[in-house]
Amino acid sequence: MTNPLTLLVSALGSGAVEVVDLTQTLREDSPTIVLPPEFGASAPVRIERISRYDANGPAWYWNNLNFGEHTGTHFDAPVHWFTGRDLPLNTVDTLPVADMIAPACVIDCSAESADPDFLLTIAHVEAWEAKHGRIPARSWVLMRTDWSKRQGAAYANLRDDGAHTPGPDAAVMRWLVDERGILGFGTETIGTDAGQGGHLTPPYPAHHYLHGAGRYGLQCLAALDRLPPTGAVILAAPLKVHEGSGSPLRVLALIPKE
Ligand SMILES: O=C(O)C(=O)c1ccccc1S
Numbered sequence: 001m002t003n004p005l006t007l008l009v010s011a012l013g014s015g016a017v018e019v020v021d022l023t024q025t026l027r028e029d030s031p032t033i034v035l036p037p038e039f040g041a042s043a044p045v046r047i048e049r050i051s052r053y054d055a056n057g058p059a060w061y062w063n064n065l066n067f068g069e070h071t072g073t074h075f076d077a078p079v080h081w082f083t084g085r086d087l088p089l090n091t092v093d094t095l096p097v098a099d100m101i102a103p104a105c106v107i108d109c110s111a112e113s114a115d116p117d118f119l120l121t122i123a124h125v126e127a128w129e130a131k132h133g134r135i136p137a138r139s140w141v142l143m144r145t146d147w148s149k150r151q152g153a154a155y156a157n158l159r160d161d162g163a164h165t166p167g168p169d170a171a172v173m174r175w176l177v178d179e180r181g182i183l184g185f186g187t188e189t190i191g192t193d194a195g196q197g198g199h200l201t202p203p204y205p206a207h208h209y210l211h212g213a214g215r216y217g218l219q220c221l222a223a224l225d226r227l228p229p230t231g232a233v234i235l236a237a238p239l240k241v242h243e244g245s246g247s248p249l250r251v252l253a254l255i256p257k258e
């Protein structure tokens with residue numbers, strides 16, 4: 001039998017499988033989640049040059065990096081939320097590596113997301129399933145909003161009462177986890193939850209139900225408009241940080257070309 005990895009390498013070489021980068025560049029101006037002022041805050045991204053072929057290092061260029069775990073395009077592990085705090089293998093350094101490669105279902109909510117407070121519901125997902133088939137267990141569900149096309153303040157979309165960005169409602173997150181057994185939920189926005197998700201019941205339902213079931217989140221994704229509704233395979237391997245709750249990472253999609 002042909003080694004399936006040989007087939008994959010051949011398909012990559014011939015262009016039969018395209019690799020798409022779903023990652024936003026991690027920069028000093030990468031936005032971080034804004035929580036109510038009484039809570040701790042993520043550190044801003046710092047890229048501190050150590051040397052660049054100069055007196056501090058004549059033949060080499062390197063930097064010190066300083067950033068919060070939940071910055072830029074990043075991965076949420078179950079330990080990140082209280083509902084997942086006591087689960088086994090719930091940190092980025094212990095979660096099963098087999099979960100780092102998985103298929104994706106992409107739900108296009110780009111039109112609806114003209115309303116920054118749009119919430120994805122079960123009805124939206126059932127309408128998607130009527131066209132594309134049932135969401136397979138252990139799949140990523142990626143909510144395409146085209147929010148990654150926004151720049152600066154329009155991306156964070158902060159108002160006096162916090163961020164206004166689209167996301168899932170509580171019922172759909174419970175349903176995706178309990179009835180479809182998804183591996184995780186991914187968004188283009190700064191959180192897997194809607195910007196006003198703290199006012200839903202339970203608060204931040206994507207975090208609540210995903211991590212309570214030992215499932216994962218991906219945030220600040222890009223280029224979801226380049227993915228088909230089904231058929232893509234996602235590579236998402238967070239940094240192996242001791243007892244980490246999440247990490248910035250490179251997220252890649254393998255897409256079969258017709
Ligand atoms: O996981 C995140 O980046 C995120 O959205 C978040 C981080 C910390 C506290 C609350 C939230 S809601």
Ligand SMILES: [Mn+2]
Nearest residue numbers: 070076219246
């Ligand atoms: Mn996060």
